[in-house]
Amino acid sequence: MSFAQFIQDAWNKQAKWLVVLRPLALLYRGGSVLNQKLYASGMKAAYTAPVPVMVIGNITVGGSGKTPLLIHLVNYLHSLNVRVGVISRGYGGKGPFPAYVDFESTPDMVGDEPCLIVQSTGAPMAVGANRQQSIELLLSRHELDLIISDDGLQHLALNRQLEWIVLDNNRGLGNEKILPEGYLREPKSRLNTATVIEHAAQPSSALNMHLEVAEPYLLNAIEGKVFNPQEAFYAVVGIGFPQRFYRTLESMGIQQFQCHEFPDHHDYEIDDLQFEDHQPIITTEKDAVKILPLLKQYPDFNREIWVVPVEAVLSPACYQVLHQQLAQLGLTLNEGQL
Incomplete structure (x- = not known):
């Protein structure tokens, strides 16, 4: 820590x-x-x-x-x-x-x-x-x-x-x-x-x-995938108050997620997104803008990354x-x- x-x-x-x-x-x-x-x-x-x-x-x-x-x-x-x-x-x-x-x-x-x-x-x-x-x-x-x-x-x-x-x-x-x-x-x-x-x-x-939550979308387009809140996720966040994001996930009916917190404005590396299994990642739009360039650098990365958009x-x-x-x-x- x-x-x-x-x-x-x-x-x-x-x-x-x-x-x-x-x-x-x-x-x-x-x-x-x-x-x-x-x-x-x-x-x-x-x-x-x-x-x-x-x-x-x-x-x-x-x-x-x-x-x-x-x-x-x-x-x-x-x-x-x-x-x-x-x-x-x-x-x-x-x-x-x-x-x-x-x-x-x-x-x-x-x-x-x-x-x-x-x-x-x-x-x-x-x-x-x-x-x-x-x-x-x-x-x-x-x-x-x-x-x-x-x-x-x-x-x-x-x-x-x-x-x-x-x-x-x-x-x-x-x-x-x-x-x-x-x-x-x-x-x-x-x-x-x-x-x-x-x-x-x-x-x-x-x-x-x-904040009103909209339908999550895939950061890395995988054909035919539909969001399933019953899955287990890795909640990857680098924001000022991550607990709010976890509460948002719970409000969406997501009950299985492991928290992986980074400092606010974290500069992501591809290793931050690597886990032993193939469970999907779920994150915020703010984190997504930093993760997207990594996906372009590593086109073989195939783990699902779901983004939760919110609107005030x-x-x-x-x-x-x-x-x-x-x-x-x-x-x-x-x-x-x-």
Whole structure:
């Protein structure tokens, strides 16, 4: 087990020994507060884009469902003829940055989530640590009405007009402690400063979403194969919160699966997919974008790899708030589309 997996497991279990990391958490928090004050005072300059910027992020480490939400919002806005561009850090990509992401981009160059976003939306997208450079790259190629930032909630070098925070109720806020004692990037009070979207099957807030599972498909086309949930699977995942995927499998009626977890944004090798028998693999769309290039490198690999697609389903209140917020920014949407 890697250290990343070890500490993630401790966070999920709210292990008592995490208290020994409190001095590091205080240092982390102190650095964050200092950084905020430097930007607030103008000693550090923040970039303001010529078009509105919306950040979709979270205050926790690990998955919350923000990428499916972003994909849904981009497709929804496209249906209303809003010209949307997307930026991201491009975590896991080698660059060079800023990098423009298109259908030919590969996860090793631009990161796995950007590849998934572009494949799912066709939106103009650029990635890199310097968000200003990414935005300028997008605007040099496209006329845009809105830019959505995939994560970057804590990236104060970029001014933004809208912030949506996804709060996953399955995971919650853990012990509500700051990194590394807990998995919060910012204090719980940060939720009071943005639009919070509750990710839950049984939400308590009007602003909520859940993930709806579509029919699994084969990553490596094998003629005549039909998905059978009664089979035994190897659940291969490299995401921030793999337990959500396991719950999804159970909700699909899959009861026989062995968990094989890797760190978030894991760079897969063919050996990661090799097992002693021929049981099929089942994985997420985010993992699939990294596994697919391996299948092209190893055409003789014949184990079935099933992919479980999910789509964010938003409550009506989310669309109402979105329309109101964008109208305040001068973007008037067709209310009949709600």
